[in-house]
Amino acid sequence: MLRKRGSLIFCGTFLFVTWNAILVLLLWGRPQPGQPGEAGQEQGAPLEIPSDDVVGDVLRMADTFEAELERQKEILLQIQNHQSLWEPSNGNKVKAVAPEQPIIPILVIACNRVTVRRCVDKLLQHRPSAEHFPIIVSQDCGHAETAEVIRSYGDKVTHLKQPDLSDIAVRPEHKKFKGYYKISRHYRWALNQVFRTLSHSSVVIVEDDLEVAPDFFEYFRALLPLLKSDPSLWCVSAWNDNGRDGYVDPGKADLLYRTDFFPGLGWMLVREVWDELEPKWPASFWDDWMRQPEQRRDRACIRPEVSRTLTFGRQGVSLGQFFDKYLRYIKLNTEFVPFTKLDLSYLKEETYKQNFEKEVYSAPVVTYEAVKQGQLTGPGPFRLQYSSKDSFKMMAKNLGVMDDLKSGVPRAGYRGVVSFISRGRRIYLAPPPGWSKYDPTWS
Structure with a gap:
C-alpha cells in the first residue's frame, strides 16, 4: 500500500514538471522581437517584427500558462494533503x-x-494499556484504611464509593448471611455504574482478594469477540474450579474449555447480558443465583485449563469455605500465552460440542479403583463413568476434585463431563453416552 501511494506522489510530481517544461520550450521556440530565428538565418531572410496576432497569441499562452500553474499547484497541494496521512513522521520509521x-x-x-x-x-x-484497560475500584463498607490505600494510586485507578451503607433487614435465619446481602447490593450498584453511568459495553470483574496472571488481560481481550458473537456464551472466566497443582496440565496453558458451570472469580460479561440480569438481580447469593437454569438458560462460559486468577483471601463472608482444602492450592498460570494470535474458533458451540464429545466417548472406560490406585496403562485420556448423583460425588471427592453441584451442574463441567489430570493422565469423569440434560435435584 505504501509503495502504491509513493508511486502516486511520483507520478503527480512528474506530470507537473513535464507540463511546465513543455510550456517553457514552446515559448522559447517562438521568434523574439529583434532576433532572427534559426530558419531565417539559414535562408538569409530579413528580420521581421512580430505581428499583432503573434503578440496576442503569446499573451493568450501566458494566460493559459498562468491558469495551468494554478491548477497544477492545487493538484500538488491535494497530493501533499493525502501524503500526510501515510508519510513517515520520524526518521525512516513508517x-x-x-x-x-x-x-x-x-x-x-x-x-x-x-x-x-x-x-x-x-x-x-x-x-498493557491504561487506555484500553481502565481500572475501576468500587468500594463498599466505608472502611477508611481501605479507602486510603485506594486513594494512594491517584489517577491510575478510578475510585467509586457505594453510597448506600445502610443496614439490610433479613430474615432471622439469614442473620449470619447478611454479608452476602450487602455484596449483592454492591454488585448491582457497581455494575450499573460501569454500564449505565460510564457507558461501557463490557467489563471484567475481580474481587479484592484476587491476584492475576501475566496474560490475564491478553486472555480477556482475545475472548471478547467470541463472547459478543456467540449467543450460546454468556461469560468468560479466568478460573478453573479444579485448577489445583497436579490436577491441570501446565504444558497446555493455552487450552480453553466451554463449561456449563458459572465459575466467577475473575469473569467478563457484556452489557446485553447485564440488561437481562439487572431487573431481576437477587437480594443475596448472587453467584449461586447465576447458576440457576432460569439465568443460565443453557448458555456456557469459557474457562481455562490453568487459572488466570488466584485467590489469597481466606477471611471473608464465606469464612474460609473451600479455601484450606482447595483454593489455596490453585495453580496460577505463569507462562504468557498470546491468545490474540491464536485461532479460537474451536470454542464455537457446534464445533466444540462435536469434538469434545468425540474425544470423551472414544476414550477407553476405566474403573474408579484403577484411577485411584494409579494402575492405568497408556498415555490417556481415559473415561471414568458415573451413573448417579451419589456415584459422581463419591468418585469426585475421593479423587480430589470438587464434588458439589449447583442445580445439577458439577463445577467446571460441560455436558456433565468434568476434565482433570490424575497422576499425569487426563481423566474425563463423565455420564453415560446419550446424556441430554442436567437434573436440578442433584444439588
Whole structure:
C-alpha cells in the first residue's frame, strides 16, 4: 500500500514538471522581437517584427500558462494533503495504523481489606494499556484504611464509593448471611455504574482478594469477540474450579474449555447480558443465583485449563469455605500465552460440542479403583463413568476434585463431563453416552 501511494506522489510530481517544461520550450521556440530565428538565418531572410496576432497569441499562452500553474499547484497541494496521512513522521520509521482495540474496564469489588493493594498492584504490573484497560475500584463498607490505600494510586485507578451503607433487614435465619446481602447490593450498584453511568459495553470483574496472571488481560481481550458473537456464551472466566497443582496440565496453558458451570472469580460479561440480569438481580447469593437454569438458560462460559486468577483471601463472608482444602492450592498460570494470535474458533458451540464429545466417548472406560490406585496403562485420556448423583460425588471427592453441584451442574463441567489430570493422565469423569440434560435435584 505504501509503495502504491509513493508511486502516486511520483507520478503527480512528474506530470507537473513535464507540463511546465513543455510550456517553457514552446515559448522559447517562438521568434523574439529583434532576433532572427534559426530558419531565417539559414535562408538569409530579413528580420521581421512580430505581428499583432503573434503578440496576442503569446499573451493568450501566458494566460493559459498562468491558469495551468494554478491548477497544477492545487493538484500538488491535494497530493501533499493525502501524503500526510501515510508519510513517515520520524526518521525512516513508517507510522503503523493499529487496529481499533476495545476498551475493557476492570472492576475491582472492594470493601474493608487493605490487602486490595496486592490485587491492584498485580493489575497495574501486568496491564498493557491504561487506555484500553481502565481500572475501576468500587468500594463498599466505608472502611477508611481501605479507602486510603485506594486513594494512594491517584489517577491510575478510578475510585467509586457505594453510597448506600445502610443496614439490610433479613430474615432471622439469614442473620449470619447478611454479608452476602450487602455484596449483592454492591454488585448491582457497581455494575450499573460501569454500564449505565460510564457507558461501557463490557467489563471484567475481580474481587479484592484476587491476584492475576501475566496474560490475564491478553486472555480477556482475545475472548471478547467470541463472547459478543456467540449467543450460546454468556461469560468468560479466568478460573478453573479444579485448577489445583497436579490436577491441570501446565504444558497446555493455552487450552480453553466451554463449561456449563458459572465459575466467577475473575469473569467478563457484556452489557446485553447485564440488561437481562439487572431487573431481576437477587437480594443475596448472587453467584449461586447465576447458576440457576432460569439465568443460565443453557448458555456456557469459557474457562481455562490453568487459572488466570488466584485467590489469597481466606477471611471473608464465606469464612474460609473451600479455601484450606482447595483454593489455596490453585495453580496460577505463569507462562504468557498470546491468545490474540491464536485461532479460537474451536470454542464455537457446534464445533466444540462435536469434538469434545468425540474425544470423551472414544476414550477407553476405566474403573474408579484403577484411577485411584494409579494402575492405568497408556498415555490417556481415559473415561471414568458415573451413573448417579451419589456415584459422581463419591468418585469426585475421593479423587480430589470438587464434588458439589449447583442445580445439577458439577463445577467446571460441560455436558456433565468434568476434565482433570490424575497422576499425569487426563481423566474425563463423565455420564453415560446419550446424556441430554442436567437434573436440578442433584444439588
